[in-house]
Amino acid sequence: MKALFCYSEDDFRLEEMPKPKITSDQMLVKMSYTGLCGSDVIKIFDPKDKKPRVYGHEFVGKVFEKGDNIKSFDIGDTVVAAHHIPCYECHYCLHGNHSMCRHFKETNIYPGSFAQYIRLSKEHIEKTVHKLPESQDLKEAIFIEPLSCCVRAMDRIGCLKGDYFTVVGVGAIGLLFIQLINLGGANAIAIDLDSRRLSLAKDFGADYIINPKDVDLVKEVRKITDIGADQTILTVTNNITLNNAVNYSRDGGVINIFGMANKRQPFSIDFERVYKRELTIKSHYSGTPESLKKAYDLIVKGEVKVGPLITETLDLADFKEGLDLMLDKKIYKAIFGLQQG
Ligand SMILES: [Zn+2]
Ligand SMILES: [Zn+2]
Structure with a gap:
C-alpha cells in the first residue's frame, strides 16, 4: 500500500509499505480522506520528533477488512475514530489530564492516517470507532477530530x-x-x-x-x-x-x-x-474518546458547521503543496485523498 513518509520538514515521499495485517479483533480501514492538523505541522517541524514517520490522525475511511470477532461494524461502513485512548485509571486520568496518560500516548492508529489503509486495534473498536450515517459529507467529517480537541x-x-x-x-x-x-x-x-x-x-x-x-x-x-x-x-x-x-x-x-x-x-x-x-x-492538549463522541454528534446533527472551511482535496502525493497552502493561510485545512486509492 502507499503511505506518505515524512523524512524532514521539506522531504515527503509517497512510498510503498506492507499493508497492515489484522488479527481477529482488529479492522483495516481504507482511508477516504485525511486532514492535516496543526499538531502534525508542529511535529513535522520538530527536529526532535523521530523521522521518517507516517503522520496523520484525522481521517474518514471505509471498513475494508475485519477480524472474525468484530460484530459491531461491517465491511463498507464509513467510520471515524480518536487515535489515542486513555486508561481512565492512572494518576493523570483521575486528575482529568487524560491526554497526559501514558496509555493515551502509547495507543495509536497504525501507521498514521497519511496512508492508504489504517489498522484499528480492538481497544479503538470498542471505545472510539463510530459509524457515520450515509447522509454525512465525508470531508466535513474530517473536522470531528479537531472539534473533539476544542470540545474537551x-x-x-x-x-x-x-x-x-x-x-x-x-x-x-x-x-x-x-x-x-x-x-x-x-x-x-x-x-x-x-x-x-x-x-x-x-x-x-x-x-x-x-x-x-x-x-x-x-x-x-x-x-x-x-x-x-x-x-x-x-x-x-x-x-x-x-x-x-x-x-x-x-x-x-x-x-x-x-x-x-x-x-x-x-x-x-x-x-x-x-x-x-x-x-x-x-x-489544553488533544481530545478524548468522550469529546470525540460529542464532536461527532455536533457535526452529524449540523450544530457545528464546517462546510465553508473545505476547499479542494489534494492528492497525498502532493502533500508539500497542501502543507504550504495551510502555512500560507491560503486554505483552512489541507484535506488529502489518494488518487489511485
Ligand atoms: Zn488533530
Ligand atoms: Zn490513564
Whole structure:
C-alpha cells in the first residue's frame, strides 16, 4: 500500500509499505480522506520528533477488512475514530489530564492516517470507532477530530452564559471555538490580523471582530467587555498574543493555550501582573474518546458547521503543496485523498 513518509520538514515521499495485517479483533480501514492538523505541522517541524514517520490522525475511511470477532461494524461502513485512548485509571486520568496518560500516548492508529489503509486495534473498536450515517459529507467529517480537541478544552474551561471569550487566531480551530462559545451562551470576540478571515468569523457567529492592525487591541477589548475578557483562547501562542492577553484579560481572567506558533521564540511575560491580577494560564492538549463522541454528534446533527472551511482535496502525493497552502493561510485545512486509492 502507499503511505506518505515524512523524512524532514521539506522531504515527503509517497512510498510503498506492507499493508497492515489484522488479527481477529482488529479492522483495516481504507482511508477516504485525511486532514492535516496543526499538531502534525508542529511535529513535522520538530527536529526532535523521530523521522521518517507516517503522520496523520484525522481521517474518514471505509471498513475494508475485519477480524472474525468484530460484530459491531461491517465491511463498507464509513467510520471515524480518536487515535489515542486513555486508561481512565492512572494518576493523570483521575486528575482529568487524560491526554497526559501514558496509555493515551502509547495507543495509536497504525501507521498514521497519511496512508492508504489504517489498522484499528480492538481497544479503538470498542471505545472510539463510530459509524457515520450515509447522509454525512465525508470531508466535513474530517473536522470531528479537531472539534473533539476544542470540545474537551471547552469542557475544561467551562462556559458561563454572558461571559466574554476572546478567540485569538480564526483559522479552522478558532472558527470551531467560536461556535462552541455561541452554543454555551457566551460572547465571542474574534481577533486576527487577516480581515478576510475575520469576516468569515462573523459568518461563523463571532459577536465582535478585532484586527489589531487597525485599532488598539487592548482598548477595543476593554470597550466591548468593560472589565476585560473572562476567557482567552490562544490558537496561536507567541510572545505578542500571550502578552496582549495578559493586558486585556479581566482581573481573575483565564488565558487558555490551545495552539503554539510554528516558529519558536523565547517568551517573556510579566508574572507580577499575572500574580497581582490573579490571572490563570491553562493549557489544553488533544481530545478524548468522550469529546470525540460529542464532536461527532455536533457535526452529524449540523450544530457545528464546517462546510465553508473545505476547499479542494489534494492528492497525498502532493502533500508539500497542501502543507504550504495551510502555512500560507491560503486554505483552512489541507484535506488529502489518494488518487489511485
Ligand atoms: Zn488533530
Ligand atoms: Zn490513564
